Amino acid sequence: MQLISDPSEMRRWSRAHHASGKTIGLVPTMGYLHEGHLRLIDNVRGQTDLVVVSVFVNPTQFGPGEDFLTYPRDLERDRALIRDRGGHCVFVPDTSDMYRSDPMVTLVAGPLADHLCGPGRPGHFDGVLTIVAKLFNVVEPDVAVFGRKDAQQARIITCMVQDLDFPIQVVVAPTVRERDRVAMSSRNAYLSPQERLAAGAIPRSLAAAHDLYRQGNNESASLIAAIRRVFGEESLIDIEYVAAVDPETLAPVLTADADTVVALAVRVGKARLIDNIVLGAGVDADEVVG
Numbered sequence: 001m002q003l004i005s006d007p008s009e010m011r012r013w014s015r016a017h018h019a020s021g022k023t024i025g026l027v028p029t030m031g032y033l034h035e036g037h038l039r040l041i042d043n044v045r046g047q048t049d050l051v052v053v054s055v056f057v058n059p060t061q062f063g064p065g066e067d068f069l070t071y072p073r074d075l076e077r078d079r080a081l082i083r084d085r086g087g088h089c090v091f092v093p094d095t096s097d098m099y100r101s102d103p104m105v106t107l108v109a110g111p112l113a114d115h116l117c118g119p120g121r122p123g124h125f126d127g128v129l130t131i132v133a134k135l136f137n138v139v140e141p142d143v144a145v146f147g148r149k150d151a152q153q154a155r156i157i158t159c160m161v162q163d164l165d166f167p168i169q170v171v172v173a174p175t176v177r178e179r180d181r182v183a184m185s186s187r188n189a190y191l192s193p194q195e196r197l198a199a200g201a202i203p204r205s206l207a208a209a210h211d212l213y214r215q216g217n218n219e220s221a222s223l224i225a226a227i228r229r230v231f232g233e234e235s236l237i238d239i240e241y242v243a244a245v246d247p248e249t250l251a252p253v254l255t256a257d258a259d260t261v262v263a264l265a266v267r268v269g270k271a272r273l274i275d276n277i278v279l280g281a282g283v284d285a286d287e288v289v290g
């Protein structure tokens with residue numbers, strides 16, 4: 001497995017393999033990998049000849065006071081996991097090679113960032129789009145895979161690829177959950193044992209909305225209230241938002257249907273955690289580990 005940190009070398013690697021007829025898949029990550037990331041590697045390995053995993057904690061998607069400096073990092077462990085999972089190349093650029101000190105032009109996510117996580121994290125999705133576009137330009141993948149756990153991010157990137165004509169197929173892969181259905185996340189490492197236990201309320205709350213919908217209630221307000229009731233019994237969790245949104249525009253809907261995305265962000269101790277379901281599918285439609 002190749003380890004590359006220089007963007008020019010990365011592009012040379014990709015172009016050499018393309019010239020010999022190979023296809024390339026990209027899995028962009030911020031590292032501290034878990035089974036959710038590794039299944040993205042499995043997913044893309046089935047679709048392309050070669051898999052590149054990028055590991056880069058992107059400063060421009062963190063706001064002031066967010067966890068950029070404390071974000072968990074362990075490159076040695078990540079390298080071993082990627083190698084064991086059949087990745088062919090790990091791209092680990094330095095911040096100074098990805099960003100010159102005074103970038104003049106960045107991407108703007110537009111109205112899709114007006115909803116869900118956008119208002120609470122101003123500029124976050126602009127930073128995500130800018131780094132993903134740069135990774136696309138450096139790696140030049142044929143396929144790139146993203147997790148549905150970050151549904152808004154996946155939607156915004158899908159739209160960027162369409163609107164800016166990137167010749168790349170975007171794949172959105174299912175959320176991978178732990179045994180108690182808590183979505184896997186690098187930020188779960190911030191949780192104390194007590195907080196980790198409390199986090200079980202997140203999938204329980206989404207399952208409550210799914211149950212209510214299956215019983216015939218399609219009013220978003222009732223579904224959101226059902227979720228808030230579950231968190232009402234959990235003193236360690238503070239809600240940032242709960243919403244039922246259209247899967248394409250991400251705008252709130254008054255009446256839900258099977259395609260509606262029910263999404264939330266909460267704070268548990270130092271961690272800000274997000275999760276979502278497609279209402280007709282529910283939590284149990286996702287992948288469970290263990």
Ligand code: AMP
Nearest residue numbers: 029030031036146147149150175176184
């Ligand atoms: P991150 O390293 O958290 O920026 O995530 C890198 C990629 O992994 C993104 O496409 C995420 O959506 C995806 N991802 C993170 N957690 C999960 C999960 N539990 N299930 C599926 N994909 C995930």
